[in-house]
Amino acid sequence: MFFPLLLRDGFSCLVVGGGNVASRKIEMLLQIPCSLTVIAPGLIDAVAEVVRFKSVRWLKRGYAPGDCEGFQLVIAATPRRDVNRKVFDEAKRLRIPVNVVDDPEISTVIFPAVWRSGSLLLAVSTEGVAPF
Numbered sequence: 001m002f003f004p005l006l007l008r009d010g011f012s013c014l015v016v017g018g019g020n021v022a023s024r025k026i027e028m029l030l031q032i033p034c035s036l037t038v039i040a041p042g043l044i045d046a047v048a049e050v051v052r053f054k055s056v057r058w059l060k061r062g063y064a065p066g067d068c069e070g071f072q073l074v075i076a077a078t079p080r081r082d083v084n085r086k087v088f089d090e091a092k093r094l095r096i097p098v099n100v101v102d103d104p105e106i107s108t109v110i111f112p113a114v115w116r117s118g119s120l121l122l123a124v125s126t127e128g129v130a131p132f
Contacts, residue, residue, distance in 0.1 A: 010034065012070065016063045016087050017077035018043035021101045025075050026050055028111065037071070039063055040078075063087055068094055073109075077101040 011034050015022050018040025037057040051058045068074050068090045076087035084100045091098035097109040104110050115122045
């Protein structure tokens, strides 16, 4: 079972990955807002546009050990399970909440489906079983 988590603005977040899956998480995080860093050797157009216009820091390379240090939330969103597992292992060791997209079994946090209307926010969770 997961406990719902609501985040305030001002925290630092790392997203490892620059593809479609990472793009969805980045768009969600930009609504908070937070200090956002993306690590990926390349970016799809939507993520590249966010980096260009939304003050998102991009490290143009693959994940390396030590990359999770200093962040308050980590998201692993690469298409490579082995890389996502390394990100998870490091974040967990550092006691940083980590979401491995599409793999709730090795996530310490998950993102619910969210609906917002003004100051009303509704979140729905299926305990990581694709709330879409």
